[in-house]
Amino acid sequence: MTTNSVDQLDLQARHRARARLVSPRTATVNPIRAFLLERGIDVRQGLRFLRQYFPKGTDLAVHSEARLNAVARELNEQPRKTS
Numbered sequence: 001m002t003t004n005s006v007d008q009l010d011l012q013a014r015h016r017a018r019a020r021l022v023s024p025r026t027a028t029v030n031p032i033r034a035f036l037l038e039r040g041i042d043v044r045q046g047l048r049f050l051r052q053y054f055p056k057g058t059d060l061a062v063h064s065e066a067r068l069n070a071v072a073r074e075l076n077e078q079p080r081k082t083s
Contacts, residue, residue, distance in 0.1 A: 028056070029050065032050055032054070032060065033050075035060050035061075036060070036068060036072060039065060039068060041068055041069060041072040042072065042076070049075050049078075050075075053071045053075075054071075
């Protein structure tokens with residue numbers, strides 16, 4: 001078994017730190033997107049898009065279906081970034 005270089009150890013540490021940051025964000029976004037998909041509303045991925053309309057801790061059940069549809073329509077009509 002070979003030992004890792006300092007650069008490899010640094011890279012592994014960065015990957016672990018990123019995973020710890022991304023996991024809670026994903027855990028927040030996935031239920032919101034699932035809630036909207038159950039109602040036939042497909043929105044683009046990304047927490048920052050949803051946070052524009054629904055701040056953290058917002059109970060989506062209190063919003064009308066018309067409001068959710070309007071937000072989804074607005075989000076989906078925004079131009080998407082291409083590589």
